[in-house]
Amino acid sequence: MSSSRTVQRGRLRIIGGEWKKRLIRFNGGADLRPTPDSVRETLFNWLSHVIFNAECLDLFAGSGALGFEAASRGARAVTLVEVHKTCCAQLKETTSLLRAQQVITHCAESLEWMTSCAQQFDIVFVDPPFGTGLVERSLRRLSRYQLLKPQARIYVECSADEVPAIPEGWTLLRKKQTGQVSYRLYTNTTSDAVDLGGLA
Secondary structure (H helix, E strand, O other): OOOOOOOEEEEEEOOOOOOOOOEEEEEEOOOOOOOOHHHHHHHHHHOOOOOOOOEEEEOOOOOOHHHHHHHHOOOOEEEEEEOOHHHHHHHHHHHHHHOOOOEEEEEOOHHHHHHOOOOOEEEEEEOOOOOOOHHHHHHHHHHHOOOEEEEEEEEEEEEOOOOOOOOOOOEEEEEEEEOOEEEEEEEOOOOOOOOOOOOO
């Protein structure tokens, strides 16, 4: 995580579901990088057939863009994990404003939090600050601590030059690159889904 004291403040718009067009605010450090609208739209098109009633985990919640988008689109439960206190306070405020009873925020370091988590999830978002090595470490812990339900979906967003190792038995379902950002969707069991590359 960046040690910079630079604080980012801004707003983003939920793009689908119950809270479509609602603006949410974000507060955070220099390494806060909300997932762009176009990427979120693609991602949730990928997830459209599995998002309803899903239990979701947003491991590096930041602005909350992915977690709140999931809740807006019908996820049954959304767990946000974020280490920065300013981000956590804003996430809790947004949860209250949206009356999002299905959303819970843990102000904790994500890798440590996973070691004591007793839940399993249908969908996990892994979108840490770029260049930290946190993607690969997070994926290993998701597998090691058995935090994934069978055929869970794991979304990974990282810089285009990062090539994280993927746990054995995972299958790539979708992938795409926008500028310097690479984003992919995996499942944790062998699947008959076809890797459509950048087509979706």
